[in-house]
Amino acid sequence: MAYYTKTMAFFTIKWRKILDRLFYGDYYCRYIWHGGHKKGLEISYRSKGKSMTVPTVNAALAISLKLPTIQNWSCHHCTNCCRHHAIEVTAEERRRILSQRWTVKDGLPTGEAVFVRQGGERYRLAHQTDGACVFLDERGLCRIHAKYGEAAKPRACRVYPYAFHPAGKKVAVSLRFSCPSVAANRGLSLGRQRDEIQRLARVVVPDGHERMPAPAVSKGKRVDWLDFMRFITALDETLTPANAPITLKLQRALYWLNLVEKSPTDGLAVNRPGDMLDFMRQAACHCLPEETPPSLSEEVPAAMMKKMFRQLTAQYARKDTVADLSSGWSGRWKLLRAAMRFTRGTGLVPALQTVFREVPFESLEQPFGVPEECEDLWTRYFRVKVQGLHFCGPAFYGWPLVEGFRSLALVFPATMWIARWLAVSQNRTKLSAEDVSQALTISDRHHGYSPIFGSFGFRGRVQTLSRMGEIPKLIRWYAR
Numbered sequence: 001m002a003y004y005t006k007t008m009a010f011f012t013i014k015w016r017k018i019l020d021r022l023f024y025g026d027y028y029c030r031y032i033w034h035g036g037h038k039k040g041l042e043i044s045y046r047s048k049g050k051s052m053t054v055p056t057v058n059a060a061l062a063i064s065l066k067l068p069t070i071q072n073w074s075c076h077h078c079t080n081c082c083r084h085h086a087i088e089v090t091a092e093e094r095r096r097i098l099s100q101r102w103t104v105k106d107g108l109p110t111g112e113a114v115f116v117r118q119g120g121e122r123y124r125l126a127h128q129t130d131g132a133c134v135f136l137d138e139r140g141l142c143r144i145h146a147k148y149g150e151a152a153k154p155r156a157c158r159v160y161p162y163a164f165h166p167a168g169k170k171v172a173v174s175l176r177f178s179c180p181s182v183a184a185n186r187g188l189s190l191g192r193q194r195d196e197i198q199r200l201a202r203v204v205v206p207d208g209h210e211r212m213p214a215p216a217v218s219k220g221k222r223v224d225w226l227d228f229m230r231f232i233t234a235l236d237e238t239l240t241p242a243n244a245p246i247t248l249k250l251q252r253a254l255y256w257l258n259l260v261e262k263s264p265t266d267g268l269a270v271n272r273p274g275d276m277l278d279f280m281r282q283a284a285c286h287c288l289p290e291e292t293p294p295s296l297s298e299e300v301p302a303a304m305m306k307k308m309f310r311q312l313t314a315q316y317a318r319k320d321t322v323a324d325l326s327s328g329w330s331g332r333w334k335l336l337r338a339a340m341r342f343t344r345g346t347g348l349v350p351a352l353q354t355v356f357r358e359v360p361f362e363s364l365e366q367p368f369g370v371p372e373e374c375e376d377l378w379t380r381y382f383r384v385k386v387q388g389l390h391f392c393g394p395a396f397y398g399w400p401l402v403e404g405f406r407s408l409a410l411v412f413p414a415t416m417w418i419a420r421w422l423a424v425s426q427n428r429t430k431l432s433a434e435d436v437s438q439a440l441t442i443s444d445r446h447h448g449y450s451p452i453f454g455s456f457g458f459r460g461r462v463q464t465l466s467r468m469g470e471i472p473k474l475i476r477w478y479a480r
């Protein structure tokens with residue numbers, strides 16, 4: 001009997017872990033530094049269930065930043081981030097918060113109750129019953145910030161929505177579009193906030209960041225940072241022209257990246273990428289001229305590929321808050337049933353969040369049009385992600401540049417699908433710019449952060465969609 005109980009307990013725990021890995025993202029840290037240093041003290045970044053650590057930060061170090069100056073941002077106190085993310089704290093932060101001696105008089109539980117143990121020595125901040133962080137007050141303000149100042153908050157809170165990535169001698173800065181102010185481009189230009197961002201970078205970027213190697217360009221093809229940045233510049237320039245729609249710019253980028261992948265390794269030797277990239281980009285413009293012929297935009301993606309695309313989009317449409325993580329078995333089975341319905345793609349789309357209604361799958365396949373204002377949003381999104389190296393290497397599960405960009409390009413059809421779902425949920429058959437902006441805050445929350453996106457299965461789906469030539473088709477189909 002004892003053996004039976006133990007065995008059952010073992011499988012129950014195992015199954016729960018497997019289901020959690022399958023269905024829930026891992027947001028125990030809102031991001032400090034995307035890097036791969038081996039020695040250090042602080043938990044910084046989790047991928048495939050492993051924690052990476054960074055060395056102690058030397059606050060006196062000057063860090064040269066590569067800023068996406070096309071983007072604006074200031075905090076507008078929407079409190080989204082304090083409600084949706086679980087904040088993992090370091091040992092030092094935990095000690096500091098305990099020494100602040102919060103009590104019920106401050107409206108908080110006392111002592112250790114402000115933390116939840118994640119297993120081992122990992123702790124996160126506790127949440128209130130409505131899902132908000134335990135330190136968020138009724139006015140939507142952070143109690144730690146109000147009482148002890150901004151610098152006293154956990155690093156993850158201070159850094160959001162910025163992300164810092166190694167870029168040779170510099171550090172590339174990117175932003176998370178899960179923040180509505182980032183998506184709406186509201187606030188001060190990043191160029192005007194350089195000093196403040198410098199200060200944040202000094203808090204989180206570890207010493208020796210300039211020694212990190214450049215990500216691979218494609219499988220087995222590596223270049224140094226100088227040449228790697230030529231690819232980044234070429235991608236950025238492909239995405240820039242204001243007179244071309246984003247769908248065309250993405251297709252051209254995918255086209256020449258396919259050529260890069262097929263080119264022999266010595267074609268990427270030092271000093272060669274510049275010429276080679278110019279040639280490939282010209283070929284992309286020649287083969288994909290300004291107008292997409294109507295026959296191409298009406299080309300329906302293959303049924304099997306649409307199924308893969310729906311499975312991928314379901315991951316983007318989820319909402320893994322702490323409340324979801326604590327929903328127990330019923331929550332897990334609900335997600336499993338929803339995953340099966342997404343795979344079938346018939347009947348009603350299961351509402352994965354309260355902003356969605358259950359609507360027929362077919363209703364999302366009709367032409368919806370794309371509001372003109374969205375061109376700016378999309379161009380800005382892709383350029384910030386490219387300039388900030390937020391789609392490959394340590395920022396994206398160690399994927400090479402070519403594969404990472406394919407995955408980034410898929411954010412477009414996935415987000416447009418989610419935007420359609422938001423519109424149909426409100427009985428509309430046309431998209432508004434707000435639908436697309438809101439859908440992007442939903443999808444970008446997961447991209448590069450949820451471990452499922454770095455999994456073998458997800459990578460296999462992106463590879464299959466690319467091999468079958470379906471990514472450009474999906475981009476065109478959901479831009480109708």
Ligand code: SF4
Pocket residue numbers: 081082087125133134135136137141142143144145153154157
């Ligand atoms: S500690 Fe403060 S800033 Fe961080 S999540 Fe909680 S309320 Fe928000």
